[in-house]
Each structure stands twice: as structure tokens, then as C-alpha cells.
Amino acid sequence: LHAPRTPHAAMADWTDCLDFGISLAKQASEAVLTAFNRQKEVKLKSSPADLVTETDQRVEKMLISAIRKRYPQHRFIGEESVAAGEPLELTDRPTWIIDPIDGTVNFVHRFPFVAISIAFTVNKQTEFGIVYSCVEDKLFHAQRGRGAFLNGEPLHVSGQEDISRCVVVTEIGAERDDLALSTLTSNIFRLLKLPVHGVRALGTAAVDMCQVATGGADAYYHIGMHCWDIAASAIIVKEAGGVVTDTDEFDMMSRRVIAASSSSVANRISQVVRAFPCRRDCGGAPGANGGAAL
Ligand SMILES: O=P(O)(O)OC(CO)CO
Ligand SMILES: [Mg+2]
């Protein structure tokens, strides 16, 4: 089902793809839970804290082969396929952006927050996102213009506008060089000094960001993640009434994101948090790799 820029394609609502994605996320969750308590063979990727297991690779292959069989024209950006050398390219074609296990370090350690994250874009616009937090058995999803849901119940952000009353979620990530670590820790220091009510990190960007959609947290920011970590949860936050930004408009390839309950909270975080340079996932944008404020 190729979707060129035609009025017909503009009218497509992609619900069939969403339903299929949800059924696959449930199957993938079973595979993740079966392996959760078992011994894992762990390999390193970009750093000593960037891990992959056989389950990450197997789940991604299962998802992609099932989707490809049903939608042969569709394209993919998958974390483990990119790690294996596949190009990371977002085109106008219908594209599935997949993180087979978001929270692999948690998975390896049996820390109980791991998720399957699936986003779907057409003409580079996200049409829906699915985040399945497997151990919690929480299925988050959102479709463009149709709201966000947790296990079928509508989601709403907190609406908090005062940063000093916020719980802010972030991730430490896998970067371990001095500049990244000092930037990360000084960002947390500055937020705590505002003060905010608390800073949290669950170990999965997808689930972290979904906390903003539920109103359980008021904001999330992250530097250094990849598009597959946050593409699905970004539309979930947006459809729950939240704000998703970068320095300017949200750009899922920039490796920076702020998701917040209100634009005033997003702006305040943007003033406080500094970014360290990260190579974009794909495409180019002026100043995208600079060390400017997030
Ligand atoms: O476990 P993954 O997919 O590498 O993702 C991490 C990125 O830091 C957690 O979101
Ligand atoms: Mg991830």
C-alpha cells in the first residue's frame, strides 16, 4: 500500500496498519516476557552501556518479516537492523520505526521496565505510535488526531504549567565520555536547583515519555536517544494534549527531545538544559550537531 501525495492517500487513516501493529506488539511482548527471567547472551554495541541480546534481534526480525509479508511496499527503520548495517533513511513512503526492546539494559538485569516501540510514518508524518510496556502489561497507543490511550482508556497530560511543581523524567543514556556525562549531570543539577519536585529515569525512553502522557510525570527531556526510542511515544504525548519540541519544532532525527505537559514547562526546560553534540540519525539541519541549549 504505497502512499504517494494524493488526496486519496491523504484520506487514508491507516487504522488497519495500527491494528496489525498492536497485534504484533502483543506477540512480541510474549517473546520478551518468556526471555525476561532467563540467562541472556549480551553483546556490546556503541559503548559498554549500549547492549543487545538475541531477543532484541529476534523480536525485530519477527516484527519486520510479519509486516513485510502483509505490506510488501512498506519500509523500515529498526534499531537492530541499523546496528547490523542497514541504512537509516526516512522517506515519504509508509515507514515503520521499530525498537524491539526499549530498555535492553533493564531487560538484561530484569529491572521491570521494558517496552516494544512501534511508530508509523507517511510523508514523514507520524500517523500512529504503539508502546507496549511488557512487564506492566500496559499498552499505550495514539493515532494522529484521534487521541491517546492506555489499555483502551483515554490519556491526558497533567497540564501543569509551573516548573517548580513538576516531576521531570530523563535518561542517562549510553554515552560515557566526559563531555556527555558532565552535561547530563549538570542538567540534572540545574533542574533540581530550580527546584523541581523530582527527577526520575525508568531506563526506557518510550515508557518514560508515556508517563508524561498519563500525567504521572510533567515533562521528559533526553539528549542522545535515537528516533526509534521516541517516535511512538512522541505522538502519544502529543495526542494526550502535551507539547513535544526540540530547539524549535520536534525533529525525531535530531536526537534531542522535550515532551511536556504545557508549553511553559517545555520552554523552561529548554532554558535550563544544555545539549552535547550528537550526530543526527539522518538528514541534515543547520546547527543540528551544535552544543547549543536543547
Ligand atoms: O534499550 P535501548 O533500545 O537501547 O534504548 C535506550 C536508549 O538509551 C533506553 O531508551
Ligand atoms: Mg530504545
Ligand SMILES: [Mg+2]
Ligand atoms: Mg532497543
